[in-house]
Amino acid sequence: MRHGIIKLTQGNLNNDHLYLTGIMDLFPAASVGGSSDAERAPQLLEVHSGIGEPVVTDIAGDKKIFRRRAWVGEFFERHQLKAGDCVVVEQTGPHRYHVYPQRSV
Template sequence: MNTPNQPRRILGEVTLTAGNLRNSHIYVTPFKHLLPTDIFGGSNKDEPASRMAVIHYGAVTPVESDIPNDKNLFRNRSWAREFLARTGARPGDIVRFEASEPHTYHISLVRS
């Protein structure tokens, strides 16, 4: 796992819609091609990826998730629900995804 001082690079930003907020998901479509292929799994939870992504989203403990290969969002959406609620996210706000290691991501909210 990374150290707090590990440099980060911005992978991409996603503008939130009312649908994102209603369904507790955040798409990775704009930067999907920058993610390692081993975090993509099958279309259901019985076919997980060979490696999980570690997602730091402001909670004490990060979560792990993969991405179904037929969708453009993380399979585990509990973190997204908590992140969106805790930050008071609104349609038009931007979610920034940064990488500190190949499988470690940091999520933050940028107000519109």
């Protein structure tokens, strides 16, 4: 399946989000909404992170981040991620994605 890699910044860690700008080609255009919840995209995505239930969200088009992001801080903490670490976003279905830390070999 297709995937993209995101290098984490301190801003990601401070604000519990993932910048999707460099991997936007992984997502259907219909999953990108406007800047507010009222402008949610018509096609929602299912994001699996291994923490709790999958998250159903769209992408906030102005910021290029997952709109629902309460899970992201717990994901960072659970995996002890820091600035400079990388996260993989892998497409596992038409509107389904798996997010996981990239481990060094």
